[in-house]
Amino acid sequence: MTNNVSKNKEILDAFTFRHATKEFDPTKKISKEDFDLILEAGRLSPSSVGYEPWKFVVVQNLELREKLQEVSWGAQGQLPTASHFVVILARTIKDTKYDSEYVKDQMLNVKKFPADLFDKIKARYKSFQEDDLHLLENERTMLDWAGKQTYIALANMMTAAALIGIDSCPVEGFNFDKVQEILEEENLLEDGHLAISVMVAFGYRAKEPRPKTRKEVKDVVQWIE
Numbered sequence: 001m002t003n004n005v006s007k008n009k010e011i012l013d014a015f016t017f018r019h020a021t022k023e024f025d026p027t028k029k030i031s032k033e034d035f036d037l038i039l040e041a042g043r044l045s046p047s048s049v050g051y052e053p054w055k056f057v058v059v060q061n062l063e064l065r066e067k068l069q070e071v072s073w074g075a076q077g078q079l080p081t082a083s084h085f086v087v088i089l090a091r092t093i094k095d096t097k098y099d100s101e102y103v104k105d106q107m108l109n110v111k112k113f114p115a116d117l118f119d120k121i122k123a124r125y126k127s128f129q130e131d132d133l134h135l136l137e138n139e140r141t142m143l144d145w146a147g148k149q150t151y152i153a154l155a156n157m158m159t160a161a162a163l164i165g166i167d168s169c170p171v172e173g174f175n176f177d178k179v180q181e182i183l184e185e186e187n188l189l190e191d192g193h194l195a196i197s198v199m200v201a202f203g204y205r206a207k208e209p210r211p212k213t214r215k216e217v218k219d220v221v222q223w224i225e
Contacts, residue, residue, distance in 0.1 A: 010163070016212055018162035020169045023077040024203030030083040036166055037043015038202065041090075041160035045153040046049055049125060051103065053146040054153055055194055057183075058084055067182050068199075071095045075199060082169075082201035087183070088154060090146035090197035098125035102193070120130035147197040154200055161202055171199035 028037075042056055059065055068087075069079040078083060095102035099122065107113045113121070129135040135145050158168040179196045183189050 014162040016161065018158060018168065019166070019205075019209040019212060021078070021167040021201070021203070021205050022210070023084065024081040024201065025130065025206045026081045026165065026203075028083065028204040030166055030204075034166060035202070037164065038084075038157050038161050038181050042153040042157045045156045047149040047152065048145070049128070050107060051091070051096060051149065052110070052144075053088055053096050054150045055089040055091075055196070056153075057089060057188055058086040059087055060084065064182075064186065068174070068179065071182065072171065072174035072199070073177035075171045075201065078169050078171065078201035081203065081206065083203035084201070084202050086157075086202070087179075087196065088150045088189075088198050088200065089183075089189070089194040090143060090206070092146070092193055092195050093136075093142040094193045096142055096146050097136070098122055098129050132214045143195055150197040154198055157200065162171060166202055167205045168203075169201045171201065174199065 039056060039058075042054070048051060059068065065079045065085060069075060072079065075085075091102065094100065097103070103122075103125070104118070107118045108115060108122075129142075133145070135142050154170060158170065161168045174196070176196060180189070183196060189195065
């Protein structure tokens, strides 16, 4: 019981510690060991039907950061100061459609499904995408669905960072088309198989934030028994 209480406190302390850091101390760098842990938290994250439709691009190149800063109003303080800056890409319909080569490879070679089992469940994936969630209505709907999965990885990476005293800030404040154009010029989108989903900065805060505020539990939790 004592161990559980200690672990519970450690977890809640991490969530209290975490805040959207707008400016980092540029003199403090995250160690390779610690950043590898953060990336591993992303890699090990769950995703819908196990597609893992993400790629984590760690942008340390200052020239590329400057290009992104010009079209990312929400990362003006983070891009120049963060120890590590990650652009999280989501896989497009070219990879996430139920009958794509990516899905086939993911199920047969990564998840190690037997071929006969994959042939059976592919029909389930088709129905899931077409009928259950109406994902195949257009390409953007599929991209947004993949983007939802990247946010699971994003949250886990930020939580892992907070648990070891590292700050972070998720970034959605950017021009989608212009970021896409920059990433395409850098040959990072695999010929249309990837698209920008979200960005996240990591480092050590330059100053202490104001106290965390949230709605009370009673305002966000409803029990039905």
